[in-house]
Amino acid sequence: MIKIVIADDHRLLLEGLADALSALPDIEVIGTAGDGSELLSLLETSEPDVLIVDVEMPKVTGLGALRRLPKPIPAIVVTMHFDDEQREKASRAGAIGFMSKSTPLPDLAAAIRAAFAGERFVDADELTEVLDRHRSPLLDEGAAALTTREIELLRCLAAGVSSTEDLAHELFISHKTVKNHLANIYEKLAITDRAQAAVEAIRLGLNR
Amino acid sequence: MIKIVIADDHRLLLEGLADALSALPDIEVIGTAGDGSELLSLLETSEPDVLIVDVEMPKVTGLGALRRLPKPIPAIVVTMHFDDEQREKASRAGAIGFMSKSTPLPDLAAAIRAAFAGERFVDADELTEVLDRHRSPLLDEGAAALTTREIELLRCLAAGVSSTEDLAHELFISHKTVKNHLANIYEKLAITDRAQAAVEAIRLGLNR
């Protein structure tokens, strides 16, 4: 029996989903929540095997809740509008699967079982996308355009060298040049500051 | 035959070491460098299997050079004064082994062979240290003292939420409180800004 908790602010969908999933022989809905904070307090007392979480919710969003799980629980993120950015964010917040709200129920059930088994659920759309991404080895659009100097700078960031002056000293250039390189990095990676740059640098494996 | 390059600013030690290692049947010293930038330019033309690098060097330090390797090469870091912080930094810069300059030659040779074989060389001191660290599961002194709220904040940072306003919105608190939490985190982890905090957060596994 797979114990699940569902969080969605659309009561109708929430209850319908709970009913439908409860009807399945191997799935038991042990709780539901209407927003992220409800979900979090619910998790203090119950221990589901899998979470079904809506992205868009009042108070604490689904992704916000995922980041604040007391301990990691496989989560499947559900959403209305599914663009790549959403998917990316969900993935980074720790979601193990992604589904559109228009996904047929059997597919969702399959995703739940896969998540329970510790597998990462991948739907067809995502699969092709991931394959595409890995074909040009791993690098996202912006990251591919990074120059060698920019990568060196990101390496330093990933190693904890963060101040302009330290970076300038480490790379033997003026602090002005450091700021120019940083600005270029921000634009290419679509980020705004060095904290995000450090995160990206590590995600791109530049800390190794 | 294991091809190695040695970088050390103490010429005597450098040459002595090169001679001694060359005398070994399975090791060939294909180049030496007196500082980090020499090392880097040397690596543009030659392809050693293993690097021996001194931490303290003029111009580009050993660790700085390691971070800027065109492609990853197993490196053994050598140093005079060997404290835990040095070791930690070296490890993060990508060093595969660490040795004191007082290490007997056969041990260094063993480390080179291990590095060449793709193994991670661990000397006795380090082994006990690592075991100690893993006994109290992984957390460094400061990290153990982090409160739940501080960890939530670090999670957000690791997820790319960096601005004070965004963090405040994500955690449903005032931006003043965010800054207080951040200041406490900085002190506990001995860092100075959110870029370093993001790096630490990921290192502590808070992105999962």
Place this chain on the structure above:
DNA sequence: AGAGCCATAGGCCGTGCGACCCATATGCAC
């Protein structure tokens, strides 16, 4: 009843940072 920690909130100050400019030199492509 006190001591201590945590989470919350606020004030003040100096400066580091990011946004937006421009300039120069080099090297590569066509």
Place this chain on the structure above:
DNA sequence: GTGCATATGGGTCGCACGGCCTATGGCTCT
């Protein structure tokens, strides 16, 4: 040659950030 990208250096401006301080309410432990 004329471009274009890269690496370097510079300037200005306004705001966000980090450092340092006080304060209050809730909670636990003694």
